[in-house]
Amino acid sequence: MTNIRDVAKIAGYSVSTVSRVINQQNYVSTATRAAIQKVVDELDYAPNDVARDLSRGKTFNVGVVLPHEDHPYFTQLIHGITTAAFAAKYHVVLLSSRYDADLELQYLEGLRRKAYDALIFTSHGLPLSQLAHYRQYGSIVICEHPRDSGIPAAYAHRRTTYRDALIYLKTHGYQRIGLLMSRPIAVSATSQATADAYQMVFGQRPAPEICVTDVITLADGERAAKTYLKRGQHFDAILANSDDIAIGVSRGYQAAGEAVPFLIGQEHQLSGELVHLPTIDHYFKTVGERALQLAISGEKKTIAINSRLITEQ
Amino acid sequence: MTNIRDVAKIAGYSVSTVSRVINQQNYVSTATRAAIQKVVDELDYAPNDVARDLSRGKTFNVGVVLPHEDHPYFTQLIHGITTAAFAAKYHVVLLSSRYDADLELQYLEGLRRKAYDALIFTSHGLPLSQLAHYRQYGSIVICEHPRDSGIPAAYAHRRTTYRDALIYLKTHGYQRIGLLMSRPIAVSATSQATADAYQMVFGQRPAPEICVTDVITLADGERAAKTYLKRGQHFDAILANSDDIAIGVSRGYQAAGEAVPFLIGQEHQLSGELVHLPTIDHYFKTVGERALQLAISGEKKTIAINSRLITEQ
DNA sequence: TCTTGACCTCGAACGCGTTCGAGACCGTAA
DNA sequence: TTACGGTCTCGAACGCGTTCGAGGTCAAGA
Structure with a gap:
């Protein structure tokens, strides 16, 4: 050579x-x-790009940690991230985590070892304090409310819109609400936002039995419906964590020959549009773009993107 | 430091x-x-990972060139690629191309400059001969039939299944078939496979007026339906290039108050499942896994993954 | 005429980990 | 006792581009 x-x-x-x-x-x-x-x-x-990176002390790589590749949240986020990275001549390195703490740590170590200039966590299993510790080695951005961690963040401002959705349900006479979540309230900012909104509207934290967690796919939605039915719980409405999942819930009830509760989805997916499902659009593409911009600029900001409740489509 | x-x-x-x-x-x-x-x-x-890469002469990066991020073909492929990359401790670098020749050339140059150990083209605008020229600088894999280029490839073996689909239509009495494609027959191996299958079943190349190209999204499907109607063409059935698109076609006809032709989709998407649409599953996740394995092993093989026609769901 | 400042080019140090050849030492088999 | 072989460690070269300080030339301004 x-x-x-x-x-x-x-x-x-x-x-x-x-x-x-x-x-x-x-x-x-x-x-x-x-x-x-x-x-x-x-x-x-x-x-040789590697030699150049070494002597310049910069790689123009941004690592993007994501738990799943096949979830709409991540797909949309990635789309925004790559769009912005492309514009800024940065490279996007995909890092699968499955919420595995060891893996996430490995990726943080990658930052320390200069494999990436910055790291974006679309979601994370490790505590924020641990992510914050690695900020000394490079720029880190998360896609949720940073709490008191001080970590720069770009995220969907969900709580207000969840409140809107629950108010909508309440004013339409739906009292007993079921909540579907991807992860437990204790570890997930998204689930917390849901619980917070519930408290604002109904004056109390959601009872554990009205929440089903680990709901990711349509099949999980179906399973959640069966869980509710098996427990003999009745709901007027269910706030699902994606349109696909809402469809799954609907199927679960139908398969059991039961009436389907009123459903609200999320993510504004095609499946929901087909059945005219009310939904929440979180504009994740925009969130992704902002996250990347924060990552490469090193700005210590928190950017909240407003979501929107869509009741007619 | x-x-x-x-x-x-x-x-x-x-x-x-x-x-x-x-x-x-x-x-x-x-x-x-x-x-x-x-x-x-x-x-x-x-x-320092960069120094290590330099002295080892290897980066463990695989560049993945993809025209769009939001298309199911690419999403599924990426899923397979990251899964296999993860298992092999390689990193996936996402490279957006939009079929732009300059960009694709830039990425090929990246291979020459040792930014990646290998490059996977999920699709491409440049001629295969030009891709082949860069094989001297590193491993290149494409996700379609390599023709006479000699480039290692992993791809969905579409033709046989397209033939199955068209035979299915023919034996069910559908004679006049419309074909939707993402790109013109001249430049796309996928479109060529469709045309070849058509010729096998109907004994002649598809007439240009029965093909609509540049169909990517649901909205494009809707537009295609309107194009057919505007031209006064009648079809018994339409082979769409994704389930979402088929749904769009259906809407286009419905919006015009016309009878919807029999539809076959592709990609085995949720939207199709919801309306019990016949579809073709290309197993793109598997294709992605195989492509990555070829890329890092440097094997000079061609791997065809069989697709499957699904008529009942 | 002297100064100042572009313009042009060079050599060497720097960023940093890997690896090969060589030397030293010690134990065991012949 | 000589040899061979394994263990342990070192120094230097290597992979390769960037950048800074220095030095030389030449023209314009004082």
Whole structure:
């Protein structure tokens, strides 16, 4: 493999002059530039990006930690992140975590080892304090409310919209509400926002038995419906954590020959549109764009993107 | 930032011995290992991944070129790729292309400049011959039939299943078939497979007027239906290029108050399942896994994954 | 005429981990 | 006792581009 020293030697100039030619910098005479360019072309020389990254001390890589690849939240977020990364000439490195603490730690170590300039956690299993500890090694951005961690964040401002949704249900006469969540309230900011909104509207924390957690897919929605039925619980309405999941819930009730509660979905997915399901759009693409911008600028900001309740579609 | 030389100096050992300790290699006495480890811990030293990549001449990065992030084909493929990459301890770098030739060239140059060990093209705008030219700089894998390019490939074997689908239509009495495609037959292997299957079943190439191209989203499907209606063309059945798109077609006809032709979708999406749409599953996750394995092993193979026609769901 | 300041080019140090060849030491088999 | 082989450690070269300080040239302004 030919390197910059080969080019310099053959062209009869110093390495630094060659470097200035390939980086299109000033202070190279036209003749010299042409002579060096000729050798570069003849030798089919291209600078080594890894060496360049090493000497510049920067990789232009942003690691994106995501628990699943096939969930709409992450898909939309990734779309926003890659769009913004592309515009800023950064590279997006996908890091699967499955909420595994060891893996997340490995990725944080990657930041320490300079594999990435910045890390975006679309979600996380480790405590925020541990993420915060790694900020000394590089920029870290999370996609949820940072609490008291001080970590820069871009996230969907869910609570207000969840409140809107629950108020909507209440004013339409739905009193007994079931809540579906991807993760337990104790560990998930999203689930907390749901619980907080519930408290605002109904004056108390949601009882544990009205919440079903670990609901991710349509099949989980179906399972949740069966769980409710098996327990003999009755609900007027259910706030599902995605449109697909709401569809699953609907199927679960139908399969059991029971009346389907009123449903509200989330994510504004095609499936919900098909059955005219009320939903909440969190604008995750925008969240992703903002997260990436924070990550590369190093700004210590918190950006909340407003969600929207969509009751007619 | 502390480096391996600092550790060596403070520990009183040579750099190579320290290297052997942090890489858990043999030929270090227990006492030495402990002494060095102590200094490593005290200094909070972590090796620099970029320097390591440079000296090893390998990055463990695989670039994945994809035209869109929000299309099910790519989402499923990415899922397979990240799954396999994770298992092999490789990193997936997402490269948006929008079929832009300049961008694709930039990514190929990235291979030449050692930014990636390998490149997977989930789709491409550049001619295969140009991709083939860059194989001298690193492993390249495509996700379609490689024709005579010799490029290693993992792809969905579509033609046979398209034939099955068209035979299914023919035997059920549907004679006049419309074909929806994401890209023109001239540039897309997928569209070619559709046309080839059509010829096998109906004995002739599909007439240009029965094909609508640039159909990517549900809205495009709706538009395609309107195009057909505007032209006064009648079809007994339409082979759409995704379930979502088929739904769009259905809407287009319904909005115009016209009878909806029999529809077959693709990708086995949730939307199709909801309306019991016949579909074709291409197993793109598997394709992605195989593509990544080819990319990192450097094997010069072509792997075709069989698709499946699903007529009852 | 002297100074100042672009302009051009060079050499060497720097960023940092890996690896190979060599040397020293010790135990065991011949 | 000589040899061979394994263990342990070191120094230096290597992978490769960037950048800073220095030095030389030349023209314009004082």
